[in-house]
Amino acid sequence: MARGGFSLLDGDPLFELQRAAHLVGGRHAVLPRALTLAAIGWLAPLLLTAISGRERGALVPLHTRFLVCIPVLLWAERFVDRRVRAAVAGFTERGIVTAAALPRFREIVASAEQQLHSVRAAVAIVAIAFAISAVGSLFGLLPHASALDWWIAYLSLPLFRIVLLRWLWRWMVWAMLLLRTSRLDLRLEPTHPDLAGGLGFLEHAATSFLSLQVAAGAVLAGRLATNLGGRAADLRVEKQEIIGFSLIAIAMTLGPLLPFCRKLVRTERLGKLDYGRLSSRHNQQFADRWLGAPDGAPLGDPSISSLADLGTSYGSIDRMRPLPIGRRSLAAILVVCLAPALPALLLHAQLQEMLTRVVKTLLF
Numbered sequence: 001m002a003r004g005g006f007s008l009l010d011g012d013p014l015f016e017l018q019r020a021a022h023l024v025g026g027r028h029a030v031l032p033r034a035l036t037l038a039a040i041g042w043l044a045p046l047l048l049t050a051i052s053g054r055e056r057g058a059l060v061p062l063h064t065r066f067l068v069c070i071p072v073l074l075w076a077e078r079f080v081d082r083r084v085r086a087a088v089a090g091f092t093e094r095g096i097v098t099a100a101a102l103p104r105f106r107e108i109v110a111s112a113e114q115q116l117h118s119v120r121a122a123v124a125i126v127a128i129a130f131a132i133s134a135v136g137s138l139f140g141l142l143p144h145a146s147a148l149d150w151w152i153a154y155l156s157l158p159l160f161r162i163v164l165l166r167w168l169w170r171w172m173v174w175a176m177l178l179l180r181t182s183r184l185d186l187r188l189e190p191t192h193p194d195l196a197g198g199l200g201f202l203e204h205a206a207t208s209f210l211s212l213q214v215a216a217g218a219v220l221a222g223r224l225a226t227n228l229g230g231r232a233a234d235l236r237v238e239k240q241e242i243i244g245f246s247l248i249a250i251a252m253t254l255g256p257l258l259p260f261c262r263k264l265v266r267t268e269r270l271g272k273l274d275y276g277r278l279s280s281r282h283n284q285q286f287a288d289r290w291l292g293a294p295d296g297a298p299l300g301d302p303s304i305s306s307l308a309d310l311g312t313s314y315g316s317i318d319r320m321r322p323l324p325i326g327r328r329s330l331a332a333i334l335v336v337c338l339a340p341a342l343p344a345l346l347l348h349a350q351l352q353e354m355l356t357r358v359v360k361t362l363l364f
Contacts, residue, residue, distance in 0.1 A: 005085050005088070005089055006084070006085055006088040006089070006109055006112070006113060007081055007084075007085055007113075007116075008077070008080065008081045008084055008085075008116060008170045008173075008174070009077055009078070009081050011113065011116060011117040012116055012117065012122075012166075013117070013118075013119050013122040014122050014125075014126075014162070014166055015077075018033060023036060029074075029077070029078060030071060030074045030075050033074055034070060034071045034074055037066060037070055037159055037163070038066045038067065038070070040155065040156070040159060041062065041065075041066050041155065041156035041157075041159045041160060042059075042062050042063070042065075042066035042067065042156070044151060044155075044156075045059060045062060045148055045151055045152055045156060046059060046062075048147060048148040048151060049148060052146065052148060060222050060223075060225075060226045061219065061222060061223060061226075062152065062156060063222065064218050064219045064221070064222035064223075065156075065160045065219055066156075066160070068215070068218040068219075068222075069160070069164075069215040069216065069218050069219050070160065070163055070215075072211060072214055072215040072218070073163050073164065073167055073211075073212065073215045074163070075211075076167075076208075076211035076212065076215070079208060079211060080170075080205075080208040080209060080211060083204045083205040083208040084174060084205045084208070086201070086204070086205070087201055087202050087204070087205035088109060088177070090201040090202075091105060091181065092105070094198060094201070095187060096186050096187060096188070096198055096199065097181075097184060097185075097186060097187075098184075098185045098186070098187050100185060101184040101185040101186070104184060105181060105184055108177060108180045108181060108184075109177065112173050112174075112176070112177040115173050115176075116169075116170065116173055121169060122166075125162060125165045125166055125169060126158075126162055128161070128165060129158040129159075129161035129162045129165055130154070130158045132157075132158075132161060133153045133154050133157055133158055136153070137153060164216075167212055171209060171212070171252060171256075174205075174209075174256060175255060175256040178202075178256045178257070178259060178260075179256070179259045182259035182260050182263065183259075186263060188263060188264065188267040189267075190267050190268060190270070190271025190272075190274075190275070190316075190317045190320065191271065191275070191313045191316050191317060192316075193316065194324070195316065195319050195320050195321050196264065196320070196321055196323075196324035196325075197263070197264050197267045197268075197320065197324075199260055199264070199324040200324050200326075201324075202257060202260075202324045203324050203325050203326060203329055206253055206254070206256060206257055206324075206325065206329075207253060207325075207329045207332060207333075209252055209253055210249070210253055210332060210333065210336050212252065213245075213248075213249040213252065213253070213336045213337075214336055214339070216245070216248075217245065217249075217336060217339050217340040218340075220241060220242075220245055220340040221339065221340040221341070221342070223241075224241070224242075224340060224341065242337075242338075242340060242341050245337065245340060246337035246338075249333060249336055249337050250333060250337070253329075253333055254323060254325065254333075257323050257324055257325060258323070260323070260324065261322045261323055264320065264321070264322055264323070264324070265322055267320070268317060268320040271317040271320070272317055272318070275313055275317060
């Protein structure tokens with residue numbers, strides 16, 4: 001493991017290349033890179049559009065990609081990295097990984113770091129980003145009738161894809177790390193107050209990847225709004241994209257946590273059996289001591305407190321969740337899934353008309 005702990009960024013060849021170019025460092029970790037990418041991938045096509053006199057509406061996808069999506073993805077790097085770093089450290093700091101499995105866990109973390117530091121993976125990401133444009137042009141999916149089309153197809157879109165694909169690679173490494181860790185001998189506590197056997201700390205890392213969905217959702221929202229803005233149609237025409245995006249968002253957030261489901265269910269089942277037997281013995285001894293002694297004085301006796309504590313512990317086991325995720329996080333996932341449809345809904349429904357109807361309903 002690295003001296004500063006596991007990191008999605010430190011040692012990443014593409015990230016280190018940006019650092020060497022003095023685009024990363026100090027307080028300005030996002031702005032220099034965002035401006036540089038925007039100047040190449042967005043400003044140049046904007047100027048070419050103005051010169052050629054073409055319809056500017058065709059650049060809406062570039063607006064959302066370079067002015068919203070890429071800045072969000074760049075900002076999310078430190079945001080997600082801090083939470084993933086804490087989650088990986090949490091397995092050892094909280095005693096989740098047993099002493100016998102600790103060497104194997106360290107090997108898993110080292111392997112994940114090696115994958116993130118791989119120069120081959122970085123080169124493959126760049127090659128795939130440009131190859132997609134070549135394949136798209138070959139099959140007529142990308143227009144190339146003018147210099148503007150060529151710039152967008154072979155420079156703007158590949159730059160965007162590199163940022164996006166690098167994030168997908170980081171997520172894949174994170175998901176594989178959790179999958180391999182879930183197969184180790186883990187010490188899960190059925191009575192842990194996080195109701196997830198002690199794995200509740202994974203929730204913050206898992207939900208931090210929603211920032212990727214927010215960025216991708218901005219691109220989808222822009223496209224939906226553009227498609228519905230020029231014709232009289234309802235959102236049902238685009239429902240497949242919204243459903244597909246929602247499934248991807250759910251899978252990327254909850255998918256890495258699914259391997260722990262079996263262990264959590266088993267921990268709950270065994271916890272109920274163990275604490276059920278303990279409660280039975282305790283309750284029988286409590287009844288023998290107090291219910292059969294009419295002259296007893298139970299007021300303030302510690303056995304009454306232990307009776308209540310056992311009941312609380314058993315109740316915690318009964319409320320254990322099959323995944324280390326809470327209701328607030330599930331609500332956040334739902335909001336992110338539905339957010340891309342909001343601009344299109346507002347555009348199609350005409351915001352002024354919607355507000356007028358609300359006022360009429362309230363006042364009349």
